[in-house]
Amino acid sequence: MKKQAVTLVQVAAKAGVAVMTASRAISGDGYVSEETRNKVLAAADALGYAPNALARVMKGGRTNVLGVVVNDLSSVVVNAFVSALTEEVRKYEMDLFIYNSSVQLDEQAQRRHGQLLHGLWDGLIYVLPRMTDEYLAALEASGSPVVLVNFCRRPTTLPVVLGDNFNGARDAVASLVAQGHARIAFIRGSHWTGQSAERERGYRQAMADAGLPVDERWVAQGTFSEKSGLEAGQALFALDPRPTAVFAANDEMALGCMNAARALGLRLPEDVSLVGFDDVPGAVTAQPPLTTLRHPLALMAQATVQELMRRVLHEPGTRQRVEFPAEMVMRGSTAPIATAPAAAKRRTRKA
Structure with a gap:
């Protein structure tokens, strides 16, 4: 037989207080002395009382839950960020509700998951959101507590927390230029958040700062996946002359590009230098370890x-x-371009 849920009335009776007092003690809304609050919480714990969050919301209360919407829990960067969010949310003695949405949300699906979450959270975080402009406009008009993370595709009235993609990318390409590279390629990612576009803008600005032209054949399209980096690398290294350095819009594509270079017999960094973005764990264990950019x-x-x-x-x-x-x-995946011919000469002498 199904066990009946413990009620607030039972908690109040065990604590020897009025039901309204027990409600205030558990919800945190309204004044209750510390001694009474501890007595009520002890009674609730002893009875196994679980407050009905949805009922509290319907009465205008808070759930003490924050929601986070992600599109890909398999992403190393998303997982690391959600873990960091969890630690921060705990400091407020709240819980984090994780909603893993589909990769591409149509309007109906977006509306449905928005309605679902509306009754469960006090505030909502979108990490690397893949949303349409229409859905973004609806969020802006809702007045709900929402924060977007790493979104820069277009201006928005919603608060945004992000890493500096433009200057980071410009610094990365400038470091390659400083090492003597002139034929520097770039691998784009998908367009949803705007990060790839900002990183490409930084790439093009660094090339312009150095007075170097950008051959559009050097700009390859990827999807932020390792497979797309492999395919982009194959296309780039088939060019004549091929690029001597590649900057990929994320580490996964950079690691795919590294595999493409190896398959063609190219050595890193002697024959080609490679830079990624994000500093995922695989960047450290790659051979050679990947030069990259890291957001805090x-x-x-x-x-x-x-x-x-x-x-x-x-x-x-x-x-x-x-x-x-x-x-x-x-x-170790980057080096001055002069090291390549020097290495070749050393091998010739040994032969």
Whole structure:
């Protein structure tokens, strides 16, 4: 036989207080002395009482739950960021509800999951959102507490926390130029969040700063996947003359491009230098270790939760845009272009 749920009335009776007092003690809404609150919470714990969050929302209360919408939980970067979010949310003694949506949401699906989440969260975080302009406009008009993470495809009235993609990319390409590279290729990612476009803009700006032309054949299309990086690398290395360096819009594509170079007998960094973006764990274990850019995910998660909670609690000092710089992480996949002929000469002498 199904066990009946413990009610608030039973909790109040066990604690020896009025039902309204028990409700205030558990919800945190309204004044209750610390001694009474502890007594009620102890009674609730002893009885196994689980408050009905949805009922509380319908009465205008809070759920003490924040929601996070992601599109791909298999992404190393998304997983790392959600883990950091979880730590931050715990500091507010709240829970995090993770909603893994489909890769591409049509209007009906977006509306459906928006309605679903509306009754479950006090505030919502979209990580690398793949949403249409229509859905974004609906979110802007809703007035709900929402924060977007790493979204820069177009201006929005919603608060955004992001890493600096443009300057990070410009620094990466400038480092390759400083090593003597002139034929530098770029592998794009998908367009949804705008990050790839910003990284491409940084690439083109660095080339222009150095007075170097961009051969459009050097700009290959990827999808942020390792497979697309492999395919882009195959196309780039088939060019004559081929690029001496490649900057990929994320590490997964860079690692795919690395595999393409190896399959063609090219050596890294002697024959080609390679730079990624994100500093995923695989970047460190790659052979050679991948030069890349890193965003401070822990600080970004902290800022995301802070901005969302300021809106949930109607506190002053909210910010519309919080941007963090990217850090260049130099590893073994890049080297001055002069090392390639030098290495070739050494091999000739040994022969």
